[in-house]
Amino acid sequence: MDFSVPQERKLVTELPGPKSVALQARREASVSRGAGTLANIYMERGSGAILVDVDGNQLIDLGCGIGVTTIGHANADVAAAAAEQATKLTHTLFTVTPYENYVRVAEKLAEITPGDFEKRSVLVNSGAEAVENAVKIARKFTGRRVILSLDHAFHGRTNLTMAMTYRPWPERAGMGPFPGDLYSVPISYPFRDGLSGEEAAAKTIDYIRTHIGAEEVAAFFVEPIQGDGGIIIPADGYFRAIKTFCEENGILFVADEIQAGIARTGAWYSIEHHGVVPDIVTTAKGIAGGFPLAAVTGRAEVMDAVQPGGVGGTFGGNPVSTAAALATFEVIERENLIGEAQRVEKALWARIGDWADRFAVVGEVRGKGAMFGIELVKPGTREPNPEALKAVLKHATANGVIPLDAGSWDSVLRLLPSVVISEELIDDAASVIEEALAKLG
Numbered sequence: 001m002d003f004s005v006p007q008e009r010k011l012v013t014e015l016p017g018p019k020s021v022a023l024q025a026r027r028e029a030s031v032s033r034g035a036g037t038l039a040n041i042y043m044e045r046g047s048g049a050i051l052v053d054v055d056g057n058q059l060i061d062l063g064c065g066i067g068v069t070t071i072g073h074a075n076a077d078v079a080a081a082a083a084e085q086a087t088k089l090t091h092t093l094f095t096v097t098p099y100e101n102y103v104r105v106a107e108k109l110a111e112i113t114p115g116d117f118e119k120r121s122v123l124v125n126s127g128a129e130a131v132e133n134a135v136k137i138a139r140k141f142t143g144r145r146v147i148l149s150l151d152h153a154f155h156g157r158t159n160l161t162m163a164m165t166y167r168p169w170p171e172r173a174g175m176g177p178f179p180g181d182l183y184s185v186p187i188s189y190p191f192r193d194g195l196s197g198e199e200a201a202a203k204t205i206d207y208i209r210t211h212i213g214a215e216e217v218a219a220f221f222v223e224p225i226q227g228d229g230g231i232i233i234p235a236d237g238y239f240r241a242i243k244t245f246c247e248e249n250g251i252l253f254v255a256d257e258i259q260a261g262i263a264r265t266g267a268w269y270s271i272e273h274h275g276v277v278p279d280i281v282t283t284a285k286g287i288a289g290g291f292p293l294a295a296v297t298g299r300a301e302v303m304d305a306v307q308p309g310g311v312g313g314t315f316g317g318n319p320v321s322t323a324a325a326l327a328t329f330e331v332i333e334r335e336n337l338i339g340e341a342q343r344v345e346k347a348l349w350a351r352i353g354d355w356a357d358r359f360a361v362v363g364e365v366r367g368k369g370a371m372f373g374i375e376l377v378k379p380g381t382r383e384p385n386p387e388a389l390k391a392v393l394k395h396a397t398a399n400g401v402i403p404l405d406a407g408s409w410d411s412v413l414r415l416l417p418s419v420v421i422s423e424e425l426i427d428d429a430a431s432v433i434e435e436a437l438a439k440l441g
């Protein structure tokens, strides 16, 4: 792949630099503080795994804007496809007069999502909107109302999806009332519960039986690898047992693949690692190389249970976004980016896999593909250590490395680099993070 910016970290000012500081002052006078930011460094361009700020600093991006620019920043093929489409047709509204791009994206989603059965898709604008539509579709198909999600889940920031999101702060505090018939149930969290997948699933199922009633449940939403929850990967066998329970009780199994899907974990979809075929899959973030697009894909009979006009929206499946998505799919296949995600996984294990042994503040390193979490603890315990995470983020961002935070206790350092990131950049970024970890013990 060709990059318009050399793939190296290079600092020419302090961070944030003077132009960022000036922009920050204007921002504070014009932008709601509710749109909080992790690092007040203003970006001008990007290429591959490197971001260039307004002061000319080159930073290593370990976050991809929360897992969006998986194929790298400003990919040339995606840019060209979007630019060409923008000169031809930017909007008709698919539900007024349709166009081919939308159909082609739906065809591709049917091909790459797990399951060898007939599928249908609907395209929308954001992850939260995809989850909301999946809820509507599941309720319509089953005639039931209850929706389950897992402890530590993140499903979005709209009223319905924030109510399906686990932690109160900062996503939800003070913003109710919330819709009913939504329940959070215990997850498998190997680092904290020490249970096998089967044991954890038995606990989840017992909770559903004793607190909710399986016959009331329309759908069970899961992130096969939790993102915002702290890169929690349920123990092997957990999702297989949950899927069996769903089948026995007429419950739809919905994989929210918004963060982990589209090549990030070394497979098109992260549920593939668990050997389970979902009834419905939600896709967003990485689907269009940075353009806003999301999808609900599911069994044909489930998706077609909805009356015409029952789902949709003005901008859903926009011609430019779908052109970008088609180019993204093409790049992933042509450049074998699923294989590249596996390469990144190997490189990360080799470089940071021993951090729990080397640093008392690291409880566990876990991950799949280009999706890793480093859970920080008070040394000698499993107590979450949010202060340590703050210190690591401060040191990293001041030195030109942009990782993410995560976890219900704000104590997981989250890495979602582009799958095109080089071994050299992984090594350099890891060295910067190690400086912070060494200071913490």
Ligand SMILES: *Cc1c(COP(=O)(O)O)cnc(C)c1O
Binding pocket: 066, 125, 126, 127, 128, 129, 131, 154, 155, 156, 157, 223, 227, 228, 256, 257, 258, 259, 284, 285
């Ligand atoms: C980001 C995310 C969402 C919400 O997507 P938006 O596009 O921000 O609305 C939903 N589910 C998961 C798993 C996510 O990571």
